Amino acid sequence: MKGADYVREIPDSAASFGRRESLWRRLHIDPWVLALLLIVSGGGLVVLYSASSRDVSAVLRQASFLSAGLITMLLVAQLRATTIRRWLPWVYVAGLVLLIATEFVGVGAKGAQRWLALPGLPRFQPSELSKLVVPLSVASYLAATGLRPSLKQILVCLLLILTPVLLVLMQPDLGTSILITGAGIIVLFLGGLSWGYVAAVLMAMSIAAPLMWNYVLYDYQKQRVLTLLDPESDRLGAGWNIIQSKTAIGSGGMDGKGWLSGTQSHLDFLPEGHTDFIIAVLSEEFGFRGVVLLLALYVLLIGRCLVIAVNAQDSFSRLSVAGITLTFFVYICVNMGMVSGLLPVVGVPLPLISQGGTSIISLLVGFGIVMSVATERRRMHG
Numbered sequence: 001m002k003g004a005d006y007v008r009e010i011p012d013s014a015a016s017f018g019r020r021e022s023l024w025r026r027l028h029i030d031p032w033v034l035a036l037l038l039i040v041s042g043g044g045l046v047v048l049y050s051a052s053s054r055d056v057s058a059v060l061r062q063a064s065f066l067s068a069g070l071i072t073m074l075l076v077a078q079l080r081a082t083t084i085r086r087w088l089p090w091v092y093v094a095g096l097v098l099l100i101a102t103e104f105v106g107v108g109a110k111g112a113q114r115w116l117a118l119p120g121l122p123r124f125q126p127s128e129l130s131k132l133v134v135p136l137s138v139a140s141y142l143a144a145t146g147l148r149p150s151l152k153q154i155l156v157c158l159l160l161i162l163t164p165v166l167l168v169l170m171q172p173d174l175g176t177s178i179l180i181t182g183a184g185i186i187v188l189f190l191g192g193l194s195w196g197y198v199a200a201v202l203m204a205m206s207i208a209a210p211l212m213w214n215y216v217l218y219d220y221q222k223q224r225v226l227t228l229l230d231p232e233s234d235r236l237g238a239g240w241n242i243i244q245s246k247t248a249i250g251s252g253g254m255d256g257k258g259w260l261s262g263t264q265s266h267l268d269f270l271p272e273g274h275t276d277f278i279i280a281v282l283s284e285e286f287g288f289r290g291v292v293l294l295l296a297l298y299v300l301l302i303g304r305c306l307v308i309a310v311n312a313q314d315s316f317s318r319l320s321v322a323g324i325t326l327t328f329f330v331y332i333c334v335n336m337g338m339v340s341g342l343l344p345v346v347g348v349p350l351p352l353i354s355q356g357g358t359s360i361i362s363l364l365v366g367f368g369i370v371m372s373v374a375t376e377r378r379r380m381h382g
Contacts, residue, residue, distance in 0.1 A: 048274055190319055274355045
């Protein structure tokens, strides 16, 4: 009887597993991606509470944006890759229209005009849409015309990339323009861009650097580069942010000072602790171990998304997921690099941790596309 009972238990367990699998399949959700997103963004709310000086309203506002982003992500995950690709040209054009509108009727803050405030909607940043749409548009074009792009294909891709980038530069927003350019170039590189072209671009950039310094960069942007090279030259001015950020990171040590016990942020030494410099708050309060844990979660999320990209069924899906994932990786590197004094301060938030409405929603829409591709594979193999 015991043996018979044991035999009956195995099919029951297998059936239960099958039901769980079919549930995820019906919902078009990748459970690993969803779980990691919830863990990271939930931890972000904990850090934000401290970084905002225990401002409950700031946490609730971020939680509302996070909830809206998660709902949008789940809705996007229901779409097939072919549907997303069909709507891409219209979304790309809509993004350009919003960027042009920002130039004329945008809302300004801190010397920049980067936001739109449409009736009935909260203020949002149209350039965040371009961060997502540009790499997808490049992926769609390369998938349609063939990988290993020719010179003509490269020029078309550069046109797709640089058109929104120039509009963003007019706001001005150097950080976002660099990220949009990087996102598009990543997809172009993954599409088989020849190393010869890469070398030519690097050479052209080195030649054009003096011209960009003299005629493209604003004075405050030049100051950020100079501050990177020598932050001690203006300790109480341009170098203040970096010096205080590195002080907060270093003072956290191995274990940190404890949640809500950071001095740099709570005594107002660290500016923008709830946005661009939030990793410094995390480092001070949770120490080296806290930062390593966050990096481990990021690595797991990126690794899972790359697995989805490798197993995608077509070139568009593969390039899209890989481009979204590696762009997410670049955001992390740029934010941590600038906060630790390795890169100029360009105003890039830490993904899923820093306070921000449009940025977190656009990020989660990207992960919705990742889930769409993952479940598309299940549909075709199921």
